[in-house]
Amino acid sequence: MSLRKHDFRENGDKIDYILTIADNSLILGQRMGELTGHGPTLEVDIACTNIALDLFGQVRSYFQYAAQLAEKSCTEDDLAFLRTEREYKNVLLVEQPNTNFAYVIAKQFLFDHYHFLFLNELQNSNDATLSAIAKKSIKEVSYHKRFSSDWVLRLGDGTSVSKEKIQKAINDLWPFTQELFEPNEPEEKAIDLGYGVDIAKLQEEYKQAVEKVLIEATLEELPVLEFYQRGGKKGIHSEHMGYLLSDMQYMQRTYPGMKW
Amino acid sequence: MSEKEIKNLEAIFEAKIARDEKIEPKDWMPEKYRKTHIRQMSQHAHSEIVGMLPEGNWITRAPSLRRKVALLAKVQDEAGHGLYLYSATETLGISREELYEQLHSGKAKYSSIFNYPTITWADIGAIGWLVDGAAIINQVPLCSTSFGPYARAMVRVCKEESFHQRQGYEIMLTLANGTPEQKEMAQDALNRWWWPSLMMFGPTDDMSTHTEQSMKWKLKRKTNDELRQQFIDQTVPQANILGLSIPDPDLKWNEERGHYDFGPINWDEFWQVVKGHGPCNKERLQTRVDAWEEGEWVRDAAMAYAEKKAERKVKQAG
Numbered sequence: 182m183s184l185r186k187h188d189f190r191e192n193g194d195k196i197d198y199i200l201t202i203a204d205n206s207l208i209l210g211q212r213m214g215e216l217t218g219h220g221p222t223l224e225v226d227i228a229c230t231n232i233a234l235d236l237f238g239q240v241r242s243y244f245q246y247a248a249q250l251a252e253k254s255c256t257e258d259d260l261a262f263l264r265t266e267r268e269y270k271n272v273l274l275v276e277q278p279n280t281n282f283a284y285v286i287a288k289q290f291l292f293d294h295y296h297f298l299f300l301n302e303l304q305n306s307n308d309a310t311l312s313a314i315a316k317k318s319i320k321e322v323s324y325h326k327r328f329s330s331d332w333v334l335r336l337g338d339g340t341s342v343s344k345e346k347i348q349k350a351i352n353d354l355w356p357f358t359q360e361l362f363e364p365n366e367p368e369e370k371a372i373d374l375g376y377g378v379d380i381a382k383l384q385e386e387y388k389q390a391v392e393k394v395l396i397e398a399t400l401e402e403l404p405v406l407e408f409y410q411r412g413g414k415k416g417i418h419s420e421h422m423g424y425l426l427s428d429m430q431y432m433q434r435t436y437p438g439m440k441w
Numbered sequence: 442m443s444e445k446e447i448k449n450l451e452a453i454f455e456a457k458i459a460r461d462e463k464i465e466p467k468d469w470m471p472e473k474y475r476k477t478h479i480r481q482m483s484q485h486a487h488s489e490i491v492g493m494l495p496e497g498n499w500i501t502r503a504p505s506l507r508r509k510v511a512l513l514a515k516v517q518d519e520a521g522h523g524l525y526l527y528s529a530t531e532t533l534g535i536s537r538e539e540l541y542e543q544l545h546s547g548k549a550k551y552s553s554i555f556n557y558p559t560i561t562w563a564d565i566g567a568i569g570w571l572v573d574g575a576a577i578i579n580q581v582p583l584c585s586t587s588f589g590p591y592a593r594a595m596v597r598v599c600k601e602e603s604f605h606q607r608q609g610y611e612i613m614l615t616l617a618n619g620t621p622e623q624k625e626m627a628q629d630a631l632n633r634w635w636w637p638s639l640m641m642f643g644p645t646d647d648m649s650t651h652t653e654q655s656m657k658w659k660l661k662r663k664t665n666d667e668l669r670q671q672f673i674d675q676t677v678p679q680a681n682i683l684g685l686s687i688p689d690p691d692l693k694w695n696e697e698r699g700h701y702d703f704g705p706i707n708w709d710e711f712w713q714v715v716k717g718h719g720p721c722n723k724e725r726l727q728t729r730v731d732a733w734e735e736g737e738w739v740r741d742a743a744m745a746y747a748e749k750k751a752e753r754k755v756k757q758a759g
Contacts, residue, residue, distance in 0.1 A: 211501060214500045214501055214509070214513060215500070215501055217493070217497050217500055217513060217516050217517070217520075218493040218494050218497035218516060218520075218728075218732075219497075219728070219731075219732045220732065220736065221732070221735070221736025221737075221739035221740060222736060222739075222740060223490070223520055223523055223524050223527070224524070225736075225739075226520050227517055227520045227521060227524070230513055230516065230517040230520070231517065233513055234510060234513050234514060234517070237506060237509060237510050237513070238510065240506065241506050241507075241510070244506070257506055258505045258506060261505075261506050262504075262505075281735070282735075282736065282739050334746065335742050335743050335746040336739070336742050338746050338749060339741065339742025339743065339744075339745045339746040340738070340741050340742050340745045342738045342741070342742070343738055343739070343741070343742030343745075346738065428501040428502055429501060429502070431502045432502055432503070432504035432562055433504060436504075436620075436622065436623070439504075439619055439620055439622075439623060440615065440619060441504035441505045441508055441562070441612075441615060441616075441619075
C-alpha cells in the first residue's frame with residue numbers, strides 16, 4: 182500500500198504534519214527496541230525499553246488520530262508498516278544506527294532536548310487532540326531527557342575511554358540536528374494554521390540546553406558547522422533506513438492483509 | 442561454634458521450616474541450604490535474562506504496534522524478574538558479578554528451553570502459552586517456599602507470568618482463527634515447542650537427583666512427573682479450543698487415572714541441549730557475554746563518575 186492511494190482531501194496536510202511528528206518517535210523507538218536484552222546493565226536495559234515503550238505509545242496516539250482523519254479506511258498499522266521509505270518523514274538523526282552505547286545515548290540526548298521543547302509548544306496547538314497528546318507525552322519525555330542527559334554526564338565525566346566515545350558520538354550526530362529546526366511543507370502549513378509548532382524558534386533554546394549538559398559533562402562546546410545533513414523530513418533517508426524498514430515491515434509485507 | 446551449638450541451630454532451623462515460617466537472610470542456615478538456594482535462584486534469574494533473547498528476537502519485527510508494545514513490555518518484565526531474583530540471591534552472600542561470571546563461564550545453568558530458536562511470529566505466541574504456562578506450574582509452589590526473599594519474589598513473578606501466558610494464548614487464538622497460513626504457522630509452532638515444554642519439568646522422578654532434599658526445604662512441593670502431568674492435563678483442552686493438535690500420537694485421556702496418557706519424551710534430545718549442544722546454546726551464551734563485555738566501559742564510566750561526584754561532595758562539605 183502506498184499512502185498516495187489514499188485521498189486525504191483537506192486533511193492531507195494535517196495528516197502529513199502528524200506523520201512528521203510521529204515518525205520520529207516510531208523510528209527512534211524501533212532503534213531503542215533493538216537494544217532490549219543487550220544493554221550494558223540490567224537496569225539500563227529496563228530503562229531503555231521503557232523509553233521505547235513510551236515512544237511507541239505516543240506513536241499509537243498520533244497514528245490513531247491520523248487514521249481517523251484519513252477519509253479512506255486506514256489503521257495505525259497501515260501507517261506504521263505499509264508506507265514506502267520515501268513516505269516516512271522522520272529526521273535522519275533518529276534512524277542512525279546503535280553503533281555503540283555512546284551513540285544510543287547521544288542520539289537519544291540530541292533528540293530528547295528537541296522533543297521536550299517541541300512538545301512544550303505543541304501543548305498550545307489549536308488542535309485539541311494534538312495538544313492532549315503533547316500534554317501526556319511531555320511527562321514521559323521529560324524523563325527521557327533526564328535519563329539521556331544523566332548518561333551524557335556519566336560518559337563525558339567518567340573515564341577517558343567513555344569521554345572519547347561520547348565525544349565522537351556527539352560530533353558524528355550533531356550534523357543531523359539542524360534538520361530538526363527546518364520546517365518541511367506540512368510543518369509550514371501547520372504553523373500558519375495554528376496547530377503546528379514554529380520549530381525554528383526553538384533552536385536557540387535547544388543549543389543552550391544541550392550545551393549546558395555538554396559543559397557539565399566536561400565535553401567540547403558545540404561546533405558551528407558549515408555543512409549539515411538533512412533530507413529525512415522530505416523522505417530522503419540514509420541507507421540505514423531501508424534495512425530498518427525491512428525488519429519492521431517484514432510481517433506486514435510477507436503476509437498482506439492479515440490480522441495479528 | 443561447638444558441634445552442640447550447631448546441632449541446636451539446625452534444630453531451630455528445621456522446626457521453623459516445619460512450622461512453615463520463612464527463613465530470612467540474617468537467620469542461621471545450613472551451608473547446604475544456602476548453596477542449594479544460590480544454585481536454584483541464580484539459575485532462575487539467568488533463565489529470565491537468557492529468556493529475553495528468543496523473544497527479543499521479534500521486537501523489531503512484531504506484526505502490529507499493539508503486539509510490539511506488548512512484546513517489549515513482556516521482555517522488560519523478564520528483565521525485572523531477573524533483577525529481583527538476582528537481588529534475592531545476593532542476600533545469600535554472593536555478588537551479582539560472581540553470578541554473571543558463573544553464567545558466562547558456563548558453570549551455571551539456565552532453562553534449556555531458551556536454546557531453541559524463535560523462527561516465526563507464532564513462536565512468540567507458543568512461548569507465552571506453553572513456556573510461560575509450564576513456568577507457572579513450576580513456580581506457583583515456590584510462592585510458599587521456605588526462603589523468604591525467594592518466596593516474595595515469586596509472588597510477583599507468578600502474577601506477571603500468568604498475564605504473559607494469557608497474552609501468548611491470545612496470540613495463538615488470533616492465529617488459529619486467522620487465515621489458513623496463520624493457522625499453519627500456529628500448528629507448526631506448537632509442533633516444535635510442545636516436547637521441549639514437557640522437558641522443562643526436568644528428568645523423570647527416578648532420574649532426578651535433587652528432589653528429596655528440595656521437598657524437605659519446600660523448594661519443591663510436587664515431583665517433576667506430577668508437575669508435567671498437571672501441565673499436560675491443563676494444556677490439552679486449551680489446544681482443543683484453538684483447534685490445534687498436540688504432536689503426540691499416544692496422547693489420550695485415561696479415564697481410570699483421570700489424566701492424559703502421553704508418549705515417550707526424547708531424553709536424548711533433552712540431555713543434548715542441557716549439555717550445551719542445542720540449536721542456540723552457543724549463540725545465547727555468546728550474546729550475554731558480548732552484552733556484558735561491550736558494556737564494561739559503560740559500567741566503568743558510571744562508577745568513575747559516581748566516585749568523582751562523591752569526592753566533590755566531600756570537598757564541598759569540607
